[in-house]
Amino acid sequence: MxxxxxxxxxxxxxxxxxxxxxIGSLAFWAWGLNQVSASDIGEQLGIRAGLxxxxxxxxxxxxxxxxxxxRSETRQGQYQILLLxxxxxxxxxAARYLFAFAVAAVYFMGIGGLAWWIVGSTGLVLNAxxxxxxxxxxPFYLLGLVLIPLLSWTLLLMIFVxxxxxxxxxxxxxxxxxxxxxxxLNWYGDWLFHISYTLPGWRLFETVRALVxxxxxxxxxxxxxxxxxxxxxEPLWGMLLLAVVMLVIAGRIWQEVEG
Numbered sequence: 001m002x003x004x005x006x007x008x009x010x011x012x013x014x015x016x017x018x019x020x021x022x023i024g025s026l027a028f029w030a031w032g033l034n035q036v037s038a039s040d041i042g043e044q045l046g047i048r049a050g051l052x053x054x055x056x057x058x059x060x061x062x063x064x065x066x067x068x069x070x071r072s073e074t075r076q077g078q079y080q081i082l083l084l085x086x087x088x089x090x091x092x093x094a095a096r097y098l099f100a101f102a103v104a105a106v107y108f109m110g111i112g113g114l115a116w117w118i119v120g121s122t123g124l125v126l127n128a129x130x131x132x133x134x135x136x137x138x139p140f141y142l143l144g145l146v147l148i149p150l151l152s153w154t155l156l157l158m159i160f161v162x163x164x165x166x167x168x169x170x171x172x173x174x175x176x177x178x179x180x181x182x183x184x185l186n187w188y189g190d191w192l193f194h195i196s197y198t199l200p201g202w203r204l205f206e207t208v209r210a211l212v213x214x215x216x217x218x219x220x221x222x223x224x225x226x227x228x229x230x231x232x233x234e235p236l237w238g239m240l241l242l243a244v245v246m247l248v249i250a251g252r253i254w255q256e257v258e259g
Contacts, residue, residue: 007095018066019103022059026110029055033114041122048118052111059107060147067100067151068158089254093155093247100151101143108139108147133204141231149239152246153181159250192238201230 029051036047112135119126119134126134157177 004091004095007091008099011095011099015066015069015099015103018062019099022062022066022103022107023110025055025059026107026114029111030114030117033118045118045122049115052115052118055114056108056111056142059104059111060150063100063104063107063147063151064154066103067096068154088251089256090248090251092254093159093251097151097155097247101148104143104147104151105140108143109135112136112139130205137202137204141236144236144240146239149243149246152243152250156246156250156253159253163253163256188238188242192235195234196232197230197234199233201232204229204231 033048033051036044036051116126116131116134160177
């Protein structure tokens with residue numbers, strides 16, 4: 001545990017600027033959303049939703065760059081003097097991943113909070129359950145479905161390139177993994193799609209239609225398409241399992257090189 005906490009502290013020291021800049025960028029996105037002005041409610045919501053999706057995508061890219069900065073840490077026991085004995089590769093991976101996940105969780109909950117603010121600016125007052133679904137459930141579902149496996153893949157890629165560098169630039173092992181990953185993901189994604197909704201889906205925003213119909217501008221929009229959102233469980237659990245497998249492989253590679 002002491003080694004893990006030390007590595008987590010080191011990860012904080014080397015990456016806190018990235019995390020602080022990313023979380024601080026939420027203020028910029030809030031300012032940008034506030035600048036959107038359109039007479040039509042639907043158009044206004046569409047523009048603001050597009051900005052939020054762009055913010056989410058840019059945040060994911062920054063997080064991948066942050067977690068992928070490996071350099072030569074998988075060689076020659078970089079922290080052996082500090083920790084007296086070299087920590088295992090699994091501890092390295094766990095510390096780095098936990099810090100990145102913590103930053104991602106705060107950032108995407110912030111995105112959810114901005115979405116709540118956008119909805120509230122239209123005059124729609126959400127109840128506590130719907131707010132929790134918007135700020136917590138949806139961000140963590142998207143984290144588990146997309147960002148958690150993406151960060152795992154990025155970490156595995158950089159460890160693979162750093163540990164088994166065939167040429168000076170490391171482009172050969174990196175190219176092999178990058179080109180092979182889409183085929184594996186396509187096969188795995190098809191399997192998850194076919195088993196979706198085998199388990200009961202998670203129903204979200206069941207009260208939104210009634211809330212929309214009670215607003216002063218309800219007559220301006222067609223509420224017939226406003227229904228509860230049903231999220232399948234299987235893709236989430238499947239992608240989380242894939243992320244864990246990639247992290248275990250990354251830890252094993254780091255362990256072999258350190259050993």
